[in-house]
Amino acid sequence: xxxxxxxxxxxxxxxxxxxxxxxxxxxxxxxxxxxxxxxxxxxxxxxxxxxxxxxxxxxxxxxxxxxxxxxxxxxxxxxxxxxxxxxxxxxxxxxxxxxxxxxxxxxxxxxxxxxxxxxxx
Numbered sequence: 001x002x003x004x005x006x007x008x009x010x011x012x013x014x015x016x017x018x019x020x021x022x023x024x025x026x027x028x029x030x031x032x033x034x035x036x037x038x039x040x041x042x043x044x045x046x047x048x049x050x051x052x053x054x055x056x057x058x059x060x061x062x063x064x065x066x067x068x069x070x071x072x073x074x075x076x077x078x079x080x081x082x083x084x085x086x087x088x089x090x091x092x093x094x095x096x097x098x099x100x101x102x103x104x105x106x107x108x109x110x111x112x113x114x115x116x117x118x119x120x121x
Contacts, residue, residue, distance in 0.1 A: 003050070005104040008074045009033070010043045011052060014061050015071035023060045077103040077111055084114050087121060 017024040030040045052067035085095035
C-alpha cells in the first residue's frame, strides 16, 4: 500500500507520542493533532490493513517494523528541515509548521544536501 501524506503524518504522530508516553491510543492521536475521532479511526484501519501498525486488545497502537521505518524517516526529515529553517532565522513555531508540510515532498537528494549544509555550519 502506497502511503499518502496523511498516512505519513499519522505514523509520525504515533512515533512521537510513543516516545513521550510509551503507549498510544487513537484518542491520543486525535487530541495531539486536533483530528476528529472518526478520521483517526478510518486512518487506523487503513494503516492496520496496510501492515504499518497493529492494535492490541487494549486499543493501543504499535508501529510495525515497516511503520516504524516510515515514521522515523518522516520524523528525521521534519527535524532536519525545521533545524535548517530555524538557522535561517525563521521562528521556531513557523519552522515547525512549514517543516510539517515540506517533509512529505522534499527529495532524498535535497534532504541529504540540507544535512551536509547543516553539518558545515
